[in-house]
Amino acid sequence: MNLDPYILVVDDQMAIIEALGELLGEQHDVRFALSAQQALQQIERQTPDLILLDIMMPDMDGYELCRILKSRPQTTEIPVIFITALATPAQETRGLDAGAVDYIVKPFNPAIVRARVRNHLALKHAKDQLRILAQTDSLTGLANRRYLFERLQQEFERAGALPEIAAFGIVLLDIDYFKRFNDSQGHLAGDFCLQRVTAAVKAELRHPNDLMARYGGEEFCCLLAETSPEKARQIAERICACVAELAIPHPKAPVRHIVTISAGVAHWHPECVSVEALLQIADQALYAAKAAGRNQAYFGV
Structure with a gap:
């Protein structure tokens, strides 16, 4: 059983997917989807720990996919980082308003991607632990x-x-x-x-x-x-x-x-x-x- 954090890369460019897979694959379980619909199908099968999401995609843009994820109870806590060529402040603001936790502009700096992925995974782990404590009866270990x-x-x-x-x-x-x-x-x-x-x-x-x-x-x-x-x-x-x-x-x-x-x-x-x-x-x-x-x-x- 793979216990490495599961990162889903959603991008319609294989070159970006391959680059991120090579960059993060040694310490993470990196999988990919070429469209928003493929991403939703994969997320239905297994919930990722983190999503790296492009904005410009053919079937549904990243903004809309992020809004869908944040509107569903089972996916709202998944951190989403936009990795995109759209670099204006207005576009970054729109991405954060859609529910993303971070915004990285292409072409990306590998050290920055590693650091932000590491930080957001650590933050998610801490939040998950607090959530478990808030939902658990301390004596029996059951749900409260x-x-x-x-x-x-x-x-x-x-x-x-x-x-x-x-x-x-x-x-x-x-x-x-x-x-x-x-x-x-x-x-x-x-x-x-x-x-x-x-x-x-x-x-x-x-x-x-x-x-x-x-x-x-x-x-x-x-x-x-x-x-x-x-x-x-x-x-x-x-x-x-x-x-x-x-x-x-x-x-x-x-x-x-x-x-x-x-x-x-x-x-x-x-x-x-x-x-x-x-x-x-x-x-x-x-x-x-x-x-x-x-x-x-x-x-x-």
Whole structure:
């Protein structure tokens, strides 16, 4: 697996592509596209760490391509550097206004290109790390509640546009009698319990776009991407079973004296009005699972 930073060069002149490939290829994974449409197709397959973009191209100019990239959530954070023969201040300003982070005029100085590429890759790496920290629960390593709601909203909108493909499920999970566990075993044991439960549940999520997030203290939420209602129910039941199989001792649990979880399941359907309404359905199902004796999954309607 290539771990070098991936740089996409978008230019309709092979001489420029070859020059930049030779200049940057030793330390970077340099790929190229000869048009804006080719670039969009490549970006769809794999997101670059940095784009070097010409302005004058036959099908769509670099300004328009940059605006498209900056308008999409999945590509807006990719740094774009224009490398172009257009050298007036007005053209440079237009490029920066379109969303580029830098502007290099052809013929370019190799040392300047290397330095600016290095600096912008380092800045992107730092921003990515800060973003990960802002989206992550420090104890469990899961996504936090804020990031969960961002993803749920994205999936909600995607399902509305592509209902045959992108329908999704959510599972709200709550560790049964967790306050009793903390009170009797201590908070360090409680933290370890949360981590073990987290690992067991995550292992049951198989789709690459599934997400597990910490919803509250001992509550979690799983986003199940591109799944059917029946599949969502099966996953929730499997999650409950896998946590019980850990057999974490819980002397204050009234029945089996081990840690268990209860689950409430909801599934997107075209009549859903909001993410919040879907979560309410899952929450009501979770309440029903608890009322029915816990250690089980209920499907909400």
